[in-house]
Amino acid sequence: MTRSERAAILGGTFTPVHNGHRALLHTAFQTASHDGAGDGHVVVGLTDSAVAKQTRSDPDHASKLGSFTDRQAQLDEELQKLGTTYSASYEIVKLEDTHGPAASRADIDALIVSPEAKAQRRAYELNEDRAENDLPRLEIHTAPFVVAEDGTRISSTRIRNGEIDEHGRLLE
Template sequence: MLAKKYSKVAVGGTFDKFHEGHRLLIEKAFQIGENVLIGVTSDEFGGIKGEIEPCDVRMSNLNSLIKNRSNYILARLEEHYGPTVDDEAIDAIVVSPETEHTALKINQIRQKKGMKPLDIITIGMVLAQDGKPISSTRIRKGEIDSVGKIIKE
């Protein structure tokens, strides 16, 4: 088996209405990292996005997806950056194009603290049947399902 490229990889999000884009993000983190830190926005922090599933439900959904793995930690995020700005063991972060700006900000903070910047791995958005990105917002609105199938025109 090939050695993983990174010792500890971070990935974070709300992970509401878990969908194919979320699955790809997490799969990528496991592909490249020996250990994976998955940050899930808390109810208070995630609530700024609107009506979302409770954090415990979102964390339980993630645990179900990765239950056959042992090399991960699930953590609640109370703000944008979580442990990525303090944990020197983290050496990479996996993001989507819409969250890449947060990773850049994390690296600015890390550099100000004299820490090594994270390698940023940006994956593409997963598209729905209509060619638009799959998103939790679209799923909540009833436009698409979790794999991007159109529900209503």
């Protein structure tokens, strides 16, 4: 990646990958590919098991996520499919803390987040940390919620609980 390229960053556990995640990833690729010189670049932070446990409202859910290696392979497969639609390149990095490389990389321009209050709060805190470290604040781009057939947002928890599939179709 050259510094003239626009770079977007996002992070999560991405398991199982569902249409809500795809909305986040599309927003990241659109943001990176849309403006500026070069083809753009997307950095996807994938939480390691310790961070996944720390960030779950129910830490027991972390044991249901699968191994980092398996999640990384599934995410890479999804990114390969999405990446053919956009000019931006991508990389997957391991998140070993809640802010990850977005807190320290000067080559990042935009942070992609979900509309959840917790994600919005973390984005604000991240930009405060960047400002304290003399790094430019990141643009915050919020991807839309994607809802299931029942009008409730798609989530990995709902999928693991057998309520819906990855596309938001209700399961019997």
